[in-house]
Amino acid sequence: MSDATRAQRIHDLDVTVWVGKNGIDVVTDELDNQLGDREFVKIKFHRAARGGTDAETLAAELAERVSATVVQTRGHTAVLER
Template identity: 75%
Template sequence: MSEETRPQRIHNLDVTVWVGKRGIDAVTEELNGQLEETDLVKVKFHRAARGGTDTETLADDLADRVNATVVETRGHTAVIER
């Protein structure tokens, strides 16, 4: 059986971090812990978290806080890697 390609891994990831009305401050520690366990984490930004900001901006801010990189954003979801 062959290994998944990177795009397949990203596609098959489940969302494990949800950003809600409490914003990215509330999930920074959780995301940091998950990135210590695995290299890719999928994050969903709910409407209450976005306010007047777009997903890309929030994802970049969150990734910066945990010394990571945004791999991709699609809709209201981002994949972050460290």
């Protein structure tokens, strides 16, 4: 897959995992399941989830928990792949 095609696929993804005030613990299993079914998963971190940290830190922690890689972080959204 070319870089342009890959970038377009990532851009066109819909958010399928939302992280809210309960944090990343409650979405870990769902994220793991989704990564088993598809190549990329887009995650949105709401303000309550971020608290005193940023989306990059939360995305890295989530990626570590589900053995995935952070492909992109932009604003309050991240894309992971396995």
